[in-house]
Amino acid sequence: MEITTSTVQVNTADGKMETYEARPKDGSARPAIIVLMEAFGLNGHIKDVTERVAREGYVAIAPDLYHLEPERVVSYAELQKALGIMNRLQDPKVMQDVGAVISHLKSQKHVKPGAIGITGFCMGGRYTYLSAAHHNKDIKAAVSFYGGAIPMGNPSPLSRTGEINCPIHLFFGGKDPLIPQDHVAQISKALTDAKKNFAHKVYPEAGHGFFCNERQSYHEASAKDAWEKFKSFFAQHLK
Numbered sequence: 001m002e003i004t005t006s007t008v009q010v011n012t013a014d015g016k017m018e019t020y021e022a023r024p025k026d027g028s029a030r031p032a033i034i035v036l037m038e039a040f041g042l043n044g045h046i047k048d049v050t051e052r053v054a055r056e057g058y059v060a061i062a063p064d065l066y067h068l069e070p071e072r073v074v075s076y077a078e079l080q081k082a083l084g085i086m087n088r089l090q091d092p093k094v095m096q097d098v099g100a101v102i103s104h105l106k107s108q109k110h111v112k113p114g115a116i117g118i119t120g121f122c123m124g125g126r127y128t129y130l131s132a133a134h135h136n137k138d139i140k141a142a143v144s145f146y147g148g149a150i151p152m153g154n155p156s157p158l159s160r161t162g163e164i165n166c167p168i169h170l171f172f173g174g175k176d177p178l179i180p181q182d183h184v185a186q187i188s189k190a191l192t193d194a195k196k197n198f199a200h201k202v203y204p205e206a207g208h209g210f211f212c213n214e215r216q217s218y219h220e221a222s223a224k225d226a227w228e229k230f231k232s233f234f235a236q237h238l239k
Contacts, residue, residue: 022054031115036124141237173206
C-alpha cells in the first residue's frame with residue numbers, strides 16, 4: 001500500500017511535541033495505531049515500524065517522548081545513556097503526551113472514529129500497558145513488545161491492570177536479561193485474575209529487542225511470527 005509520511009507537531013501541556021506520522025496515500029478514514037518508541041528515542045527503526053504499520057492500512061503515529069530532552073536520539077551502542085534519559089521520564093507526563101496524541105488523532109478526518117490502537121517496544125511496551133489502563137476510553141487494542149518494568153513504579157502499570165478495557169497482546173523473549181520471567185508470570189496472573197482479554201507469547205530463543213533488525217539481539221523467526229500476530233490482532237480489533 002502506498003503511504004505518505006510527515007512530521008507533525010502535536011500540542012502538549014509542555015509545548016509542541018514532534019511526532020512521525022505515516023498513513024495510506026488515498027486519504028480515506030482509517031483506524032489509527034500509536035507507536036511508542038524504545039529507550040533509544042524516535043530513531044530510524046521506530047520510523048520504519050511506523051511506516052510498516054501504515055502499509056497495513058492504518059494511520060500510524062510515533063510521538064517523540066523525549067521532546068523535552070536536549071538529546072533525543074541515542075545509538076544502540078549507548079545503552080547506559082539511553083537508560084539515563086529514559087529514567088528521567090515520569091509516567092504522568094508520558095500519559096499526558098499520549099493523551100495529546102489521542103486528541104490529535106480524534107480531530108483528524110483521515111482517522112476512523114473510535115478505532116485507535118497502541119503498540120510499543122521496550123520502554124514503549126511498558127507505556128503501552130499503562131496507556132491501555134490510563135486511556136481506557138479511547139484505546140481499543142494494545143500490543144506490547146518486551147515491555148520492561150511493568151510491575152515496577154509507584155503506582156506500577158501492573159497495579160492498574162483492572163482499568164484495562166481493551167484486548168491486549170504481549171510479546172516477550174525467553175532469553176531477555178532485562179525482563180525476568182517472574183515479571184512475565186506476574187503480568188499473566190494479573191490479567192488472568194482481572195479476567196481481561198489478553199494473549200501473551202514468550203519466544204524461547206529470543207532476547208530483548210528481538211524485533212529490531214538494527215540490534216544484535218534481532219531474532220528473525222520470532223520477529224516474523226510476532227509481526228504476523230500483530231497484523232491479525234489489530235485487523236481483528238480495529239478494522
